[in-house]
Amino acid sequence: MTKEKQFVFGHSNPDTDAVVAAIAYSYLSNQLGYNTEAIALGEPNEETKFVFDKFGYEYPRVMNSTNGEVSSVMLVDHNEFQQSIDDIADMEITHVVDHHRISNFETANPLFYRAEPLGCTSTILWKMFVEQSVEIPAQIASLMLSAIISDTLLLKSPTTTDQDATAMKSLAEIAGIDYETYGLEMLKAGTNLDSKSTKELINMDAKTFDMKGNNVRVAQVNTVDVNDTLTRESDFVNDIQSEIASENYNLFILLITNILTSDTTGLILGDDSAIAVFEKALNTKVSDNKASLPGVVSRKKQVVPPLNEAF
Numbered sequence: 001m002t003k004e005k006q007f008v009f010g011h012s013n014p015d016t017d018a019v020v021a022a023i024a025y026s027y028l029s030n031q032l033g034y035n036t037e038a039i040a041l042g043e044p045n046e047e048t049k050f051v052f053d054k055f056g057y058e059y060p061r062v063m064n065s066t067n068g069e070v071s072s073v074m075l076v077d078h079n080e081f082q083q084s085i086d087d088i089a090d091m092e093i094t095h096v097v098d099h100h101r102i103s104n105f106e107t108a109n110p111l112f113y114r115a116e117p118l119g120c121t122s123t124i125l126w127k128m129f130v131e132q133s134v135e136i137p138a139q140i141a142s143l144m145l146s147a148i149i150s151d152t153l154l155l156k157s158p159t160t161t162d163q164d165a166t167a168m169k170s171l172a173e174i175a176g177i178d179y180e181t182y183g184l185e186m187l188k189a190g191t192n193l194d195s196k197s198t199k200e201l202i203n204m205d206a207k208t209f210d211m212k213g214n215n216v217r218v219a220q221v222n223t224v225d226v227n228d229t230l231t232r233e234s235d236f237v238n239d240i241q242s243e244i245a246s247e248n249y250n251l252f253i254l255l256i257t258n259i260l261t262s263d264t265t266g267l268i269l270g271d272d273s274a275i276a277v278f279e280k281a282l283n284t285k286v287s288d289n290k291a292s293l294p295g296v297v298s299r300k301k302q303v304v305p306p307l308n309e310a311f
């Protein structure tokens with residue numbers, strides 16, 4: 001008997017891990033007898049485009065709603081409904097594989113839920129392939145390797161664990177790739193910001209969080225030259241202000257992260273009280289909308305938890 005079709009997807013504004021984890025989990029599930037299709041909740045960013053071009057892998061169908069094609073789904077690399085597909089509340093969620101905090105998540109029925117505090121969803125999936133004795137095809141290994149490099153900034157992010165390093169090395173071996181050389185090339189491809197408008201950049205890798213009733217948006221762009229990125233500072237500020245007005249954010253944080261020095265400059269706008277909470281949480285001062293965040297590279301580990309705590 002054929003199983004009912006399901007979609008597998010990562011969060012909206014997908015990063016490399018969100019798309020790759022959907023592909024890898026869809027492949028694994030199908031090997032185990034499920035009938036799934038990986039989809040993406042958005043177009044690829046520069047880095048992800050580089051990865052798919054490099055390995056000649058076709059980017060999944062881009063959808064914002066299931067359009068009635070399925071009634072049940074599997075989530076990877078996220079669980080918060082506001083980061084998910086538009087009609088998530090109408091879907092039966094049967095599986096989640098994720099490495100984020102669990103928030104705003106509820107189901108009517110029992111489900112498979114695997115959360116591990118590792119650097120990348122693709123690392124958890126690598127473990128699941130090993131546990132199930134399912135071989136990882138070289139092309140999918142190349143994608144998973146790229147996702148781990150992306151999420152851990154080549155194992156330099158504080159979110160990195162030993163298991164991420166082990167998975168990365170094993171995947172590099174399957175794919176036949178020198179991960180050091182390839183990793184830098186891939187991260188640099190992701191910092192090509194010139195072709196994007198500031199409006200696109202503040203939405204490209206942005207997530208919304210509910211923090212004690214405050215609507216908080218945290219966006220991040222990677223660069224190799226923060227000053228160069230800030231030549232467009234006034235455009236960024238204008239676009240952030242209009243996003244705040246149209247989406248009712250209490251706080252909008254744009255993290256401009258230098259992937260070579262592992263430092264961040266933040267553009268911080270919003271309610272005065274929310275900005276004060278940010279200053280306290282991150283132990284910094286916001287002046288002229290800007291805050292210096294030395295040593296900060298991880299939204300998930302270094303920005304969201306202290307901010308959530310402070311609210």
Ligand code: MN
Pocket residue numbers: 011015017018077
């Ligand atoms: Mn992600």
Ligand code: MN
Pocket residue numbers: 017018077099119120121151
């Ligand atoms: Mn991830």
